[in-house]
Amino acid sequence: xxxxxxxxxxxxxxxxxxxxxxxxxxxxxxxxxxxxxxxxxxxxxxxxxxxxxxxxxxxxxxxxxxxxxxxxxxxxxxxxxxxxxxxxxxxxxxxxxxxxxxxxxxxxxxxxxxxxxxxxxxxxxxxxxxxxxxxxxxxxxxxxxxxxxxxxxxxxxxxxxxxxxxxxxxxxxxxxxxxxxxxxxxxxxxxxxxxxxxxxxxxxxxxxxxxxxxxxxxxxxxxxxxxxxxxxxxxxxxxxxxxxxxxxxxxxxxxxxxxxxxxxxxxxxxxxxxxxxxxxxxxxxxxxxxxx
Numbered sequence: 001x002x003x004x005x006x007x008x009x010x011x012x013x014x015x016x017x018x019x020x021x022x023x024x025x026x027x028x029x030x031x032x033x034x035x036x037x038x039x040x041x042x043x044x045x046x047x048x049x050x051x052x053x054x055x056x057x058x059x060x061x062x063x064x065x066x067x068x069x070x071x072x073x074x075x076x077x078x079x080x081x082x083x084x085x086x087x088x089x090x091x092x093x094x095x096x097x098x099x100x101x102x103x104x105x106x107x108x109x110x111x112x113x114x115x116x117x118x119x120x121x122x123x124x125x126x127x128x129x130x131x132x133x134x135x136x137x138x139x140x141x142x143x144x145x146x147x148x149x150x151x152x153x154x155x156x157x158x159x160x161x162x163x164x165x166x167x168x169x170x171x172x173x174x175x176x177x178x179x180x181x182x183x184x185x186x187x188x189x190x191x192x193x194x195x196x197x198x199x200x201x202x203x204x205x206x207x208x209x210x211x212x213x214x215x216x217x218x219x220x221x222x223x224x225x226x227x228x229x230x231x232x233x234x235x236x237x238x239x240x241x242x243x244x245x246x247x248x249x250x251x252x253x254x255x256x257x258x259x260x261x262x263x264x265x266x267x268x269x270x271x272x273x274x275x276x277x278x279x280x281x282x283x284x285x286x287x288x289x290x291x292x
Contacts, residue, residue, distance in 0.1 A: 030152055031084035032145045033075070034163035035091040035131045039122055041164075041179070042071045043115040067117045068124055075129070078178045082160050088148055089131035090141040091122060097140070097258050103251065104207045106258060136269060139262055146171045147265035167203070170195040170261055189228055196223060196231035198259045199252070200238060208258045211242050211251075 045060050062070075079087055097106045125131040134144060145161055149171055152159045161168055161175045168175065172191040176183050186194075200219040202210020214222070222238050223231055240248035 029082065029084040029086070029158045029160050031079055031082055031087040032148055032152075032159050032161050033078075033087055033089040033131070034141050034145060034161075034165060034168070035089045035122075035125055036141045037164050037178075038071065038074060039091070039118060039125070040115070042067060042074060043118045043121055045115070062117075064117050064120055067121055071121055071124070074178075078162060078176075081178075081181065082162060082176050082183075084160055089125060089129055090144040090148075091125065091131050091133040092140040092142075093133045093135055094138050095140050096138040100254065100257055101207075103209050103254060106207060108207045109204075134265070137265065139265060142167055143262040144265060146261040146263040149173055150263045151266055167198070167259075167261065170198065170259075171263070192228050192231060193223065195260065196235050199235050199256050202255060203259065206258070208255055209251075210255060211238055213242075214238070 045062070095106065100106075126133065132144065133141075139147070142163075142165065145163070145168065149159045149161060153173065159173060161171060161173060162178060163175070164177050164179045169186055170191050172186050172188045174183065174185055197216075197219045198210075200211055200222060201215055202208040211218075222234055226234055236249070236252050239252040242248065243251055
């Protein structure tokens, strides 16, 4: 792969050589980075006005080095903004959801070709930033983030979920949207509601149908005035009411498995011995990054 002209070696030295030890400080946050959204955000050319083209250059004429430089700057800026000393990045490969979807092809509506340099930049994130892709269980980045978030919270670390994907809102904890530059906290109750709400309405962006004819308003009526533990039964009842007993239960089961983010990765694959080795640190002194 071509090497970027961006002088990143100093940062990589910190990332690769820092002795990862949990420290009691207000910067002991772990950024859980949704690498998929960073890939698409950077690799797809942005729409530009003529004035922007004159100031920034034409996005269509970018080289691989230009795209890698943008990726590095976007990631570093995000990590500085979120005040995270450590990070763990995740990428999606092949998904198990492709195998279980029968009502509609999972993400079958995504026919657009991958942007230029997509594969090269993805490999760069794996090789240079240590981003993780699961090829065994075929969990997507969302599932991996949900799993690591659960594990780190159990160990009393402080994960910050960094994504623009609304699907991640079914995972409780601190979230950061790098596009809007906004923090928000999702409670256990909110996460539970958002899960069942999405099982009802589906997800058009991923070709998950949900209950036909029921949108946000209808889903809200189904779940309103219910306790958290009653959401599941109310959702199943709504499926049966629409499709009948057999088809209703089958459709519910499929859509739930497509929507639900798996958080059990460590129960299926034991990586706990290498937990600390997997965590990457940004830099010991965050100000050093700004000077590069």
